[in-house]
Amino acid sequence: MRFEGKVVVITGGNRGIGLGITKRFLSEGAKVAVIGTRPESVDPVISDLSNTDNEIRGYALNVADREKVEETFKKIAEDFGTIDVLVNNAGITRDTLLMRMKEDDWDAVIDINLKGAFNCLKAVTRPMMKARKGRIINISSVVGLTGNAGQANYSASKAGLFGLTKSAAKELAARNITVNAIAPGYIATEMTDAVSDEARDAFLRNIPLARPGQADEVAAAIAFLASDDAAYITGQTVNVDGGLVM
Ligand SMILES: NC(=O)c1ccc[n+]([C@@H]2O[C@H](COP(=O)([O-])OP(=O)(O)OC[C@H]3O[C@@H](n4cnc5c(N)ncnc54)[C@H](OP(=O)(O)O)[C@@H]3O)[C@@H](O)[C@H]2O)c1
Structure with missing residues (x-):
């Protein structure tokens, strides 16, 4: 129960990798605020996971909307009393080759994946600085390190997260707030369900551990970075990718 009494905000915590992160923190005693885009996508998950042992609440908003983010994080801090950990996990893809990529494909991905993370980070910075402690974990991707054909917008957003x-x-180090990134490789979720068979086979051929990763394997690394054991780790990236990039 490493996170007994701690308050963790997880953007995109209602499905895929984010749901794995939500379940992991709940299982270790944290109180969890889950952010998704719509009440219809968030509320059923909150109902499923709510029980006498778990404190979990859902919030529906677009992380790219700065005012809504500010307003919601104030509400979360009021509802839970504080915010100890932020996991910036919400993300989208709009994959296509550069020749076909529209301005809107670029803007939507940068706005949600990069500016969305900035908005949420900014919203927790003040309370964490006041508390003189905090953990922020940004979910990037190995393609932010390597680039990927058909993902110029997504790779740029994920590379931006490293900066x-x-x-x-x-x-934020002087205030005892650590900020780290996770770079997942190929993790089995709805996002990768959308990848073509050809692209999936190409990924799998290059993964030394020869299988897709699971959401809970990403969650385990995030829980470590949020724990007291990682107090002296900041500004780092942990790849959770079966050895894909090394
Ligand atoms: N799967 C992989 O192999 C892989 C690899 C590397 C990195 N990643 C990264 O890991 C993160 C999670 O990926 P995933 O595969 O779990 O994706 P996913 O299954 O598609 O889930 C995306 C999540 O983000 C939320 N979201 C999307 N846009 C949002 C917005 N504008 N505001 C608030 N929430 C928003 C979604 O909420 P709704 O349900 O309400 O739409 C959903 O909960 C992403 O940042 C992704 O880039 C994934």
Whole structure:
């Protein structure tokens, strides 16, 4: 029960990797605020996971909307009393080759994946600085390190998260707030269900552990970075990718 009494906010915590993260923190005693886009996608998950042992609440908003983010994080801090950990996990893809990529495909991915993380990070910074402690974990991707054909927008957003992570780590270290990134490889979720068979086979051929990762395997690394055991780790990226990038 490493997170007994701690309050954890997880964007995109209602499905895929985010749901794995939500379940992991709940199982270790945390109180969890889950952010998704719509009440219809968030509420059923909150009902499923609510029981006498778990304190979990849902919030529906677009993380790219700065005002809504500010308002919601204030509400979360009021509802739970504080915010100890932020996991910036919400993300989308709009994959297509550069020649066909529309301005809207670029803007939507950068707005949600990169500006969304900035908005949420900014919203927790003040309360965490006041508390003189905090943990922020940004979910990037191995393609932010390597690039990927058909994912110029997504790779750029995920590479941007590394710069955000390192800069925030430097700015916030004096207040005992650590900021780290996770770079998942190929994890079995709805996002990767949308990948073509050809692209999936290409990924799997290059993964030394020769299988897709699972959401709970990403969650385990995040829980470590949020724990007291990781107190002296900041500005780093942990790849959870079966050895895909090394
Ligand atoms: N799966 C992989 O192999 C893989 C690999 C590397 C990195 N990642 C990263 O890991 C994270 C989770 O991926 P996943 O595979 O679990 O994705 P997913 O199954 O598609 O889930 C995406 C989550 O993000 C939420 N979300 C999307 N846009 C949002 C917005 N504008 N505001 C608030 N929430 C929003 C969704 O909420 P709704 O349900 O309400 O739509 C959903 O909970 C993403 O950042 C992704 O880029 C995934």
